[in-house]
Amino acid sequence: xxxxxxxxxxxxxRYVERAENVARFIDVNFxxxxxxxxxxxxxxxxxxxxxxxxxxxxKRGLKPTEKNVIHFLTFDAENPNSILSCIRAARENARTVxxxxxxxxxxxxxxxxxxxxxAAKTSLSNPHEHFSSVKNANHLFNGIAAATMTHGEPWHFxxxxxxxxxxxxxxxxxxxxxxxxxxxxxxxxxxFDDVQWAAVLRSASAFEMYRKRHGRLSPRxxxxxxxxxxxxxxxxxxxLLAARNSLHVISGTPLDTxxxxxxxxxxxxxxxxxxxxxxxxxxxxxxxxxxxLQTKMNQVGAGIHxxxxxxxxxxxxxxxxxxxxx
Amino acid sequence: MTFDGYDTGPFFDELIGEDGRPRGSARTLVRNIESLPEGxxxxxxxxxxxxLLQMGITFNVYGEGAGTExxxxxxxxxxxxxxxxxxxxxxxxxxxxxxxxxFINDLYHDQKIxxxxxxxxxxILASKAYRKECIGFNPxxxxxxxxxxxxxxxxxxxxxxxxxxxLRCPSGVSYLLxxxxxxxxxxxxxxxxxxxxxxxxxxxxxxxxxxxLAPDHTTAPRCVLLTPGIHNSxxxxxxxLAQQMGIELVEGRDLVxxxxxxxxxxxxxxxxxxxxxxxxxxxxxxxxCFRADSMxxxxxxxxxxxxGNVALANAPGTGVSDDKVVYAYLPxxxxxxxxxxxxxxxxxxxxxxxxxxxxxxLEHIDELVVKAANESGGYGMLVGPHATKEECAEFAIKxxxxxxxxxxQSTLALSRVPTICGDHFEGRHVDLRPYILYGKDIFVLPGGxxxxxxxxxxxxxxxxxxxxxxxxxxxxxxxxTEPDEFDPPPAPGSEAAA
Numbered sequence: 001x002x003x004x005x006x007x008x009x010x011x012x013x014r015y016v017e018r019a020e021n022v023a024r025f026i027d028v029n030f031x032x033x034x035x036x037x038x039x040x041x042x043x044x045x046x047x048x049x050x051x052x053x054x055x056x057x058x059k060r061g062l063k064p065t066e067k068n069v070i071h072f073l074t075f076d077a078e079n080p081n082s083i084l085s086c087i088r089a090a091r092e093n094a095r096t097v098x099x100x101x102x103x104x105x106x107x108x109x110x111x112x113x114x115x116x117x118x119a120a121k122t123s124l125s126n127p128h129e130h131f132s133s134v135k136n137a138n139h140l141f142n143g144i145a146a147a148t149m150t151h152g153e154p155w156h157f158x159x160x161x162x163x164x165x166x167x168x169x170x171x172x173x174x175x176x177x178x179x180x181x182x183x184x185x186x187x188x189x190x191x192f193d194d195v196q197w198a199a200v201l202r203s204a205s206a207f208e209m210y211r212k213r214h215g216r217l218s219p220r221x222x223x224x225x226x227x228x229x230x231x232x233x234x235x236x237x238x239x240l241l242a243a244r245n246s247l248h249v250i251s252g253t254p255l256d257t258x259x260x261x262x263x264x265x266x267x268x269x270x271x272x273x274x275x276x277x278x279x280x281x282x283x284x285x286x287x288x289x290x291x292x293l294q295t296k297m298n299q300v301g302a303g304i305h306x307x308x309x310x311x312x313x314x315x316x317x318x319x320x321x322x323x324x325x326x
Numbered sequence: 327m328t329f330d331g332y333d334t335g336p337f338f339d340e341l342i343g344e345d346g347r348p349r350g351s352a353r354t355l356v357r358n359i360e361s362l363p364e365g366x367x368x369x370x371x372x373x374x375x376x377x378l379l380q381m382g383i384t385f386n387v388y389g390e391g392a393g394t395e396x397x398x399x400x401x402x403x404x405x406x407x408x409x410x411x412x413x414x415x416x417x418x419x420x421x422x423x424x425x426x427x428x429f430i431n432d433l434y435h436d437q438k439i440x441x442x443x444x445x446x447x448x449x450i451l452a453s454k455a456y457r458k459e460c461i462g463f464n465p466x467x468x469x470x471x472x473x474x475x476x477x478x479x480x481x482x483x484x485x486x487x488x489x490x491x492x493l494r495c496p497s498g499v500s501y502l503l504x505x506x507x508x509x510x511x512x513x514x515x516x517x518x519x520x521x522x523x524x525x526x527x528x529x530x531x532x533x534x535x536x537x538x539l540a541p542d543h544t545t546a547p548r549c550v551l552l553t554p555g556i557h558n559s560x561x562x563x564x565x566x567l568a569q570q571m572g573i574e575l576v577e578g579r580d581l582v583x584x585x586x587x588x589x590x591x592x593x594x595x596x597x598x599x600x601x602x603x604x605x606x607x608x609x610x611x612x613x614x615c616f617r618a619d620s621m622x623x624x625x626x627x628x629x630x631x632x633x634g635n636v637a638l639a640n641a642p643g644t645g646v647s648d649d650k651v652v653y654a655y656l657p658x659x660x661x662x663x664x665x666x667x668x669x670x671x672x673x674x675x676x677x678x679x680x681x682x683x684x685x686x687x688l689e690h691i692d693e694l695v696v697k698a699a700n701e702s703g704g705y706g707m708l709v710g711p712h713a714t715k716e717e718c719a720e721f722a723i724k725x726x727x728x729x730x731x732x733x734x735q736s737t738l739a740l741s742r743v744p745t746i747c748g749d750h751f752e753g754r755h756v757d758l759r760p761y762i763l764y765g766k767d768i769f770v771l772p773g774g775x776x777x778x779x780x781x782x783x784x785x786x787x788x789x790x791x792x793x794x795x796x797x798x799x800x801x802x803x804x805x806x807t808e809p810d811e812f813d814p815p816p817a818p819g820s821e822a823a824a
Contacts, residue, residue, distance in 0.1 A: 099569035110382045308593045314584040
């Protein structure tokens with residue numbers, strides 16, 4: 001398939017997944033707000049830190065109020081990572097590959113875009129409902145893709161983009177709690193702490209699945225579940241394994257071997273995860289661990305770009321002198 | 327909503343006869359529309375618009391803030407063409423394309439027609455679209471104009487005329503196909519009860535035609551559609567056609583010439599391309615051959631093309647026949663190559679480079695439509711009867727300064743089709759663009775894009791100038807001839823052809 005098309009499909013997929021995860025970020029904070037003891041509102045600034053947009057937010061000179069942060073992350077057209085910007089970027093990418101994706105996928109993405117732009121023109125009376133619709137629109141998009149798109153090379157670029165984005169964002173959802181912990185160290189082990197961890201799980205749609213696996217809520221259990229679980233589809237480990245699988249389908253290289261940088265990096269990362277123990281991670285510092293993980297995942301992304309998408313020109317042909325041989 | 331009180335005015339109406347009763351082929355539709363509950367037609371019109379918006383069949387509106395998109399306006403009431411009338415259009419278009427292809431080929435080879443003095447050589451060879459680079463070239467299978475969209479209009483006299491030929495990159499066929507899809511969901515009963523000829527096989531026919539052009543050395547030709555990119559106003563159409571044909575949509579930067587072949591850059595290296603349906607102008611195809619500043623084309627493409635290692639549709643150099651001066655001489659061209667009179671006549675045309683015509687045009691400029699020879703999209707055009715005195719005078723100066731660049735035509739009273747205006751129907755002027763494919767044989771798609779001037783009284787149907795579109799229903803042959811079926815008079819001077 002065309003490099004340019006692969007690039008567009010990969011980013012279309014990443015942007016839609018990113019939009020969903022931004023909705024999840026904000027939703028986790030709302031959940032916390034509803035459960036917080038009276039007088040202790042949730043902090044909104046950590047949210048901007050977790051998405052990695054604190055510099056852009058600070059530059060705008062905005063106060064980190066609920067209203068400002070939500071607008072910045074939801075409808076701010078100047079923030080490239082707002083839900084609105086993500087969906088717009090996803091749609092622009094989709095527009096350049098409309099002949100590759102199924103018409104049903106395009107229709108759903110376009111409806112998704114029209115829904116978000118329409119919402120951007122009104123004030124959100126029920127933010128929670130809006131964030132639910134964003135999540136559902138993405139679920140629908142992914143379901144339509146799985147059911148209508150040929151599971152060939154384009155599909156695996158689609159899947160790989162989604163899974164890498166999801167791995168990155170789940171690691172950041174865990175980080176939200178880290179920032180909150182800094183604010184309220186005295187809460188550790190209190191009922192409020194449990195409430196916070198439950199909210200983190202809910203924002204990754206992981207609460208019930210966590211209960212089945214670990215039962216009691218504990219920071220250790222939550223970190224293990226969201227990072228290391230091989231079977232939960234939003235866990236980082238699961239997502240990385242899925243991304244690696246697609247990467248190897250695309251290149252045809254057998255698993256556990258590599259031919260180029262992204263295969264090597266992603267393979268190493270998956271191996272690290274397979275043999276990681278959550279106690280070691282917590283002992284070394286969860287936030288530092290997540291930071292390093294995000295850096296490595298960015299390197300995988302850069303390697304994918306270099307290997308598959310970057311502009312290349314043909315090497316000059318060395319040939320036998322045709323004139324003489326004929 | 328009913329057609330009671332619908333006024334056809336002093337125009338030919340495509341659906342309603344002069345007696346106020348629907349024409350034979352329109353009866354089923356009119357009966358169906360009139361039987362709908364009050365308000366239902368407007369509901370369907372809104373549903374159709376919503377469907378088009380959700381399908382993303384939109385164009386960008388500039389100057390109204392980024393991201394503003396509007397649908398290409400669409401009216402639910404179709405234009406209907408009777409079977410006998412269509413068979414004449416079909417024959418007329420095949421005849422015309424056949425002659426045009428012979429003409430283009432001659433211009434790049436022996437130039438017999440110029441040597442015979444049928445056309446003024448100095449004017450034809452000075453056309454901007456005449457490509458010296460193509461002289462002596464034989465395109466694959468001898469075909470130059472693979473895809474054509476010819477604009478037809480009907481005058482008050484009931485006669486259908488050819489308004490212009492578009493042999494470069496005619497657009498609009500995707501709207502035709504999407505319009506039909508929407509109409510089928512809006513009027514399923516009418517489709518079930520009538521014999522409307524299907525259009526959905528166009529992408530299949532187009533792909534067959536492209537594969538037919540492939541160089542002989544390939545057994546499984548790879549065809550691609552070359553687009554200028556997402557910012558082009560016809561981008562939707564490019565991606566739509568590529569998708570419907572199941573071929574790759576490429577931009578210039580995806581293609582590269584390597585070792586005598588055109589290749590595309592894929593995730594697994596370079597892969598050979600055999601046929602390119604290009605939707606960019608000759609000028610931008612190859613910076614090494616044509617405009618050096620083109621960022622849209624593929625350096626070295628023309629070399630590969632001339633060596634026969636890739637096919638291009640339409641062939642570079644084809645645009646010379648789009649020149650409106652060539653159009654003006656077309657009856658002579660047809661006579662020269664085929665020995666036939668045109669089945670579909672031209673609109674009477676004045677050639678400003680001919681002194682007698684020029685003085686007539688300058689005297690009657692307020693009655694004529696004056697067109698620049700090499701513009702399209704309704705630009706560079708004066709509609710005399712609708713222009714102010716100042717505009718006419720201004721245009722006359724331009725014509726006098728460069729007569730070669732202008733032609734003028736009598737103002738036609740374009741036929742009308744009932745169109746939804748608020749809560750009732752009003753007649754709006756239309757033209758018709760059928761699409762013709764030239765591959766193994768010549769195929770005319772039974773249908774066409776009916777463009778409609780939505781502004782009251784307006785004659786300009788271009789989408790860039792406030793026009794919209796309608797579906798076009800070509801009726802299949804029926805064993806029973808409808809008594810009041812419209813039978814057009816023969817073209818002037820061609821009794822035998824009709």
